[in-house]
Amino acid sequence: MANRLAQSLSPYLLQHADNPVDWWEWGEDAFAEAARRDVPVFLSVGYAACHWCHVMAHECFEDDEVAQVLSAGFVAVKVDREERPDVDAVYMAATTALTGHGGWPMTCLLTPAGDPFFAGTYLPKAQLLGLLDNAGRAWRDQREQVVASGSHVAQRLREVTGPPAPAAVGPEVLADAVVRLRGQYDDARGGFGGAPKFPPSMVLEFLLRHHARTGTADALAMVRGTCEAMARGGMYDQLGGGFARYAVDAAWVVPHFEKMLYDNALLLRVYAHLWRSTGDPLARRVAEETAAFLLRDLLTPEGAFASALDADTVVDGHSHEGLTxxxxxxxxxxxxxxxxxxxxxxxxxxxxxxxxxxxxxxxxxxxxxxxxxxxxxxxxxxxxxxxxxPQPARDDKVVTAWNGLAVAALADAGALLGRPDLVAAAARAADHVLATHLVDGVLHRTSRAGRVSQAPGVLDDHADLAEGLLALHQASGDARWFAAATELLDRALLRFVDDDGTVHDTAHDAPTLFSRPASRSDNAEPAGASALAHALLTAAALGGPTRHRAAAEQALAACGSVATGEPRFAGWALAVAEAVAAGPLQVAVVGDGPDAEALLAAVRRSGSPGLVHVAGAPDAPGIPLLASRPLVDGRAAAYVCRGFVCDRPVTDPGAVVAAVGPVPQA
Structure with a gap:
């Protein structure tokens, strides 16, 4: 008999809708039921494209014996980590603290108050049954100790996972980060560290920006070496384009085959920017092939982008990784x-x-x-x-943050590569997310087939979507994207930032967890705080409210301790700091026709990390940088400004290049 998950919008939860386990979705009802029955909560967290989640599902959750044990002694709760990153974050912190490592599927046992007293990852059937038996007896016979243990774990996690003290991320920190990254760089195979090897997308963006600002040869060499190694190995799809989640080896040969929207969006942007920096034809080819993958394999009928392709292919009821x-x-x-x-x-x-x-x-x-x-x-x-x-399944839920990253990548790549079709695709995705996910002024996390879920938008949903809208504004000159982005950022400041400037991943009015997440580390995606800092900084440079600049610097400082101590996990914060160090550099191109296009192309050739630009008619409504910027003798002109202090307008593309600076070559 179908369980409660049958009505979910999450493809991952729907994968478990026919399990014999009596699953509940995360929510107050599940914990109220645990309290009523006086039993612990069994929490299982995973995602639709996860190989080991499929393995545990087949071994355990499709098994009648496991289902009976869970039904008798627990309230079983299934969570899609991509739909509820807040739930995933706090219990992953518990898992890492209790076991020394994390991963998915994540398995936790909780008191009815939500405090964790056991945490782990993948468990085969025998080990899971042993855990449930021991936990059940402990709950019956040692209740006070179990509850006290869970309460102690929750309290310690609240203490140790709180936001670190702010720290400045200035030029000295940026230079030191390059040196430290150079020490971890794999000269022979590209990337950082050993196996497994993940694409360091945000670190690569930082290194490109550092090279553009300083000309440091090591920074560009690390980007070129890593990008070529990834693109030539098995982690890159040599036939269809696009990147797998990571390589299980140090040479990028054998991937973990799932393909995620966020990885491909971030890498598309990096390869487009590398092409801008070097003219490398490999970088351009990979950027265009990755964009083609997004449009061919992840585009939904509504015009937005699906979350992922599965790691596995199912044949005759059995999952096979890499079969396709x-x-x-x-x-x-x-x-x-x-x-x-x-x-x-x-x-x-x-x-x-x-x-x-x-x-x-x-x-x-x-x-x-x-x-x-x-x-x-x-x-x-x-x-x-x-x-x-046989093809891998597609997780077709639309995630706000990841679509924001895709909008930014397609808008950037389309503008740089002369591909208006990519800019148009970015606009369609942005239109859908704004129309579907923004309900009565509240941004939601996910939708599927045009139906929005009740999962609340977290900080990175607001920040990454704003980032995409601001990139789209610069690529298209359309004022509505700038307006929508600044409204989102104002909502984010109101709901996610305390009066003292502390940035949180969940809103003030979100359902409470045992700890309020406030991540400062970039992982597979930018941390909420670093994403917010970048979007605020860009909005302020484009003429948004002055308070956005101050808030951007505050959010960046929130990430300072990670940027200083572990630059591999602060790539986006370091990239933001490069923009602070180099900018703001603003260029307004007024006019239309071939002359204006030539000026705009000259602007876009610059890789200056502090650069923002916009083009349109003089005094175009809703675009502050075009205000009081007339044509020059009836001709298109470019106004180059630094912190809103502008040089005399120029009409020659060469003069624009001289003013904004080409990317240093190395």
């Missing part, structure tokens, strides 16, 4: 023929021994093909053949 993507030499020959098959195998490093499982290989492209026309034909044939294989 891995190849053997024989499979290549079957598709391409006796001549092209071995040639493609050599190019893509598909060997009889295999690099993945069961003699299959991931596809790598370690060198550019000698015959690009031949390769494009082969690539198209292999992609068509792959489309006939």
């Amino acid at each position: 993507y891995a190849w053997t030499p024989a499979q290549l020959a079957e598709v391409l023929g006796a001549d092209d098959g071995p040639r493609a195998a050599a190019l893509l490093e598909v060997t009889p021994e295999g690099t993945f499982e069961a003699g299959a290989s991931t596809l790598q492209l370690r060198a550019d093909p000698a015959d690009p026309v031949w390769w494009e034909g082969v690539r198209a044939r292999l992609l068509a053949a792959r489309a006939e294989r």
Whole structure:
């Protein structure tokens, strides 16, 4: 019989709707039921594209014996971490504190008050049943100790996970971060550290900005080495474009195959910016292929972007990781023929021994093909053949924050690469999210098929969406995106920032948890505080309220201790600090036609981290930078300003380049 999850909008929860486990969704009703029955809460947190979540579901939650034990002694609560990042954050902090590591699926036992007294990750059936038996007996026979333990854990976590003291992130911190990152850089294979290896998207953005401001060769070299290594390895989809979540090895050969919207949005922006810095054709190709992946595989009928493609492919009820993507030499020959098959195998490093499982290989492209026309034909044939294989499921919920990142990436890339179609796609996604997720002035976290969920928007939803709208405003010149962004930021300041400037991930009026999350570390996405700092800084430079600049600096300082101590986990905060150090540098282009386009193209060639720009008619309503900026002798003109103090307008693109500065080459 279907459980309570059958009415959920979350694809992850719907994956569990037919389990024999009597699941509840997170909410007051579940904890009230635990209190009424006087039993603990069994909390399971995961997400739809998670391989080990599928494994535990098959081993445990589809099992009648496990279901009976859970029903008898617990209230079982299932949470989609992507829908409720607030719940995930506080209990992941507990899991990490209690076990020394974290991950998904996350398994916690809670008192009816929500305090954790056990935490772990993936558990096979026997281990889970042993845990439930021991916990049940402890709850019956040692209730006071269990409750006291949970209360103590919650109190300690409130103490140790509170916001750190603010710290400035000035030029000395930025220079030191580059030195420290250089010490952790993998010269042979790119990236930082060993296996598993995650794409360091936000660190790469910081390094690009640092190079643009200072000309430091090491900064650009680390970006180029990492971006090339990732793009040529198996973590990048050599046929369809787009990146997997991470590589299980240090050489980027074997990925964890799930493809996430946030990774691909952040990396699309990095590769577009790397192309701007260097003109590297590989960077441009990867940017355009990643954009194509977003539009082909993650675009929803409503015009926004789905969350992810699963790590697994299901065949006959069984999950197989990588089945869609891995190849053997024989499979290549079957598709391409006796001549092209071995040639493609050599190019893509598909060997009889295999690099993945069961003699299959991931596809790598370690060198550019000698015959690009031949390769494009082969690539198209292999992609068509792959489309006939069983495909991974798509998590089609629309997440506000991740769509904000996608809007920013597509708007930036479209403007830089001369692709108005990408800017138009960004506008359609922004339109849908604003129309669907903003309900009576309150921003919600997710929707599916046009139906908005009740999950509250957290700080990064507000900040990342504002970031995307501001990038779209600069790419399109449309004033409505600037207005929508500044309204979102004002709401964020009102609901997520205390009177003393403390920034929180959840709103003042959000349902309370045992701890109020206030992350300062960038993880797979920018932290809420660093995302807020960047959006506020950009809005202020574009002519928004002056209070936005002060609030941006306050939010950046909130991330200062992480930026100083662990730069690998503060890439976005460091990128924001680069913008502070280099700006504000504002350029307003007035006029239309080829002359205005040439001026705007010159502006966009600059990688100055403090630069914002906008183009349109003189005194266009709703665009502060265009106010009192007339044409010059009837011609299009560019006004270059530093902190709203402007040089004389120029009409020559070369003069614009001289004024805003080209990216230093190294």
